[in-house]
Amino acid sequence: MTNLTANDAIRVVKSSPNLRELTTEALRNAILSMHFKPKQRLIERSLCEQTGVSRTCVREALQHLESEGLVKRVQNKGLYVATVSAGEAWQIYEVRASLESAAGRMFVKRASDKELKALEAAFNRLEKSVKKSTVMPYVQALDEFYEVLLTGAGNDVAKAVLRTLRARMNYLRALTAQASDSEYKAETNARMREIVDAALRRDAPATARHCREFVERSAKFAAKVLREHEDESIT
């Protein structure tokens, strides 16, 4: 048994991404940055020209993005950039409220002291990123904050599940961050601070409650923004 452990300890893992992975990343970024618009038709052969890879890689990349919910496939008709409707956003927030409050509770019970410090550091970076002139640093800092929380929660399945929602969540975060004024941002900050403080004092029920309330508050704001968004697109 010890022999197998030693083999595992020095195993070299190939980590350079292959074409499929690079293509997936490029297409994902193109969607998240709105280069491809919501509801836009994605033509495989056209994407081959734009990416410079074969149809096989494009197809496999798109299938992966489909499982992330970033594109929708209609049989025999092709793929479309997924939209996040107000209804779907609400459902995502409902799932997040449930899972993220559970993750907050798990984090408090399982995180090392080092991970607690990492959460606080991630929150500090988040505070700084709010002052930037564009929203992407803020979205990234928020993403990193949750990465620390989910890692410290010690449940890889929950992490994987939330990862399938991640792209849509980041889209919603970018949308709402762009629409929020400084008063809303200051309040957001205070709410995150409540989560971090509760975690630092290892208060699991309070952490879980604050995580849930944070998501529920985000959901209400997003609903408002999306409603205005859909009103605009009708005009």
Next chain:
Amino acid sequence: MTNLTANDAIRVVKSSPNLRELTTEALRNAILSMHFKPKQRLIERSLCEQTGVSRTCVREALQHLESEGLVKRVQNKGLYVATVSAGEAWQIYEVRASLESAAGRMFVKRASDKELKALEAAFNRLEKSVKKSTVMPYVQALDEFYEVLLTGAGNDVAKAVLRTLRARMNYLRALTAQASDSEYKAETNARMREIVDAALRRDAPATARHCREFVERSAKFAAKVLREHEDESIT
């Protein structure tokens, strides 16, 4: 606006599965029925011979099963049937406890009377399936019960998320159902009855609590079964 609604009402949706989907289903069944053993190496060209389809279809089917967690891909080395370790099973149950209790609450708030009746009918079919000599009818009836619950919960995102866990959940259900005696089964039945009764009286907190407790009880039993399972494989 009325014109568009009428078009949607008579839209014909093509529903016959293509080769990729049929291949995915065949391979999924082969894994769930233990035709392919846990940790078994899956060779694409061999699967082509067994399924009679080209490598393209096999690759795309396997990618889909990878996103369901049924197979694991090692870069440049191929695919293996995923195993559900005791640790991973525990994590799956944690996620389920959180999401299924939320779904129970949503079901009570949103389900039509017809959906309530459908839940009761699904439970009745479940009771009958326990008496069968093999476990697969029971696993299928349980799957159908949750399908009714999740549909009535009215959150498609939660449904999609739990669907990514579904194959592993069904694997764990088959494993534990095989290991359970008639006393445990009777107790399982009583606990499901509690869920259905709480839902029928539209008691959301009680339904949520019973859903959570049902999963937590399943988790404990599965942990025991998997421990014995792993002890056996060492021998």
Next chain:
DNA sequence: TATTGTATAATGGTATACCATAAATAAATC
């Protein structure tokens, strides 16, 4: 002019060929 039928083009679905990497086997060396 409006509608229907047919032909053509575009694009999704699938099969096969080729290239790249890993694993197994054979040959050479110590």
Next chain:
DNA sequence: GATTTATTTATGGTATACCATTATACAATA
């Protein structure tokens, strides 16, 4: 005989060709 190196085979990754379905354009008819 044991170890190292070279060669061959197996299999993953990618590209391209071909088939099937859908969409669009054009011609014929009412």
